[in-house]
Amino acid sequence: MSDIRAVLTDIEGTTSSIDFVKDVLFPYARRHLPAYVETHWDEPEVQHWLHEAAKEAGIVEASRTEVIDLLIGWIDADRKSTALKALQGMIWADGYASKAFVSHMYPEVAARLKAWHDDGLSLYVYSSGSVPAQKLLFGHSENGDLTPLFSGYFDTETGHKRERESYARIAEAIGLPPAQILFLSDIREELDAARAAGMRTTQLIRPPQSLSDNGHPAVATFDAIVP
Structure with a gap:
């Protein structure tokens, strides 16, 4: 993959454990959401997203x-x-x-991201979590603040992760031909969409899952990736 100039990475199941999101972040948000909405109700940014949620649900007025x-x-x-x-x-x-918590990173991820960055590769994130949440996760990791390693972040405002057009938009935003971007994810359908847009792909299959042939190069750790 010597022609790769940028790495675009997913988070859950790729850089970080799905369990951290499922067992730590989601329960924390669920537990604190009622009080947060009550105490921040009048803030413009909170109001904006509450309005967007109501609109998405088809609710005209809601308490x-x-x-x-x-x-x-x-x-x-x-x-x-x-x-x-x-x-x-x-x-x-x-x-x-x-x-209250720091974000989980698989053991080799921080060192490998730093090595790629030092080798001149541009690093980007594409996750279903919001861009601010992505920055928080990498800014408060077990390995310290990793945000200086990244050149940009993308979330579902760019488009859904299983749609080819989303990856085409990302390549355009990055300013590279899709073939020079390597996308990393644990989800085959996301990798399929990225490949359909012309990106190179590698699937992360973390233990205890076993490696299998899904039509994409598959590895168990970042150390096995040589972009």
Whole structure:
């Protein structure tokens, strides 16, 4: 892959454990969301995303309780809502600031990202979590602040992760031909979409999962990737 000039990486199951998101971040947001909405109701950014959530649900007017119940239901259903992701990110910011948790990174990830960065590769993130949430996760990792390694971040405002057009937009935003971008993910459908847009792909299959042939190069760790 000597022609690769940028690496675009997913987060869950790729750089970080799905369990961290599922067992730490989601429960924290669910637990603190009611109080957060009540105490930040009048803030313009919170109002914007609450309005977007209500609009997404087809609700013309909603009480605080109705909006809170709606968002809690979406968390339980793991709904890929941009409004929900934005609000979760605000709640997680408080959690990181209070040191309630730090974000998990697989053992080799930080060193490998730094090595790629030092070798002149541009690094980007594409995750269903909001861009602010992505920056928080990499800014408060077990390995310290990794955000200086990244050149940019993309979330579902760019487009859904299983659609070819999303990756075409990302390549255009990065300013490189898709063939010079390597996309890393644990989800085959995301890799299929990236490849359909012309990107190179590698699937992360973390233990205890076993490597299998899904039509994409598959590795168990970042150390096995040589872009």
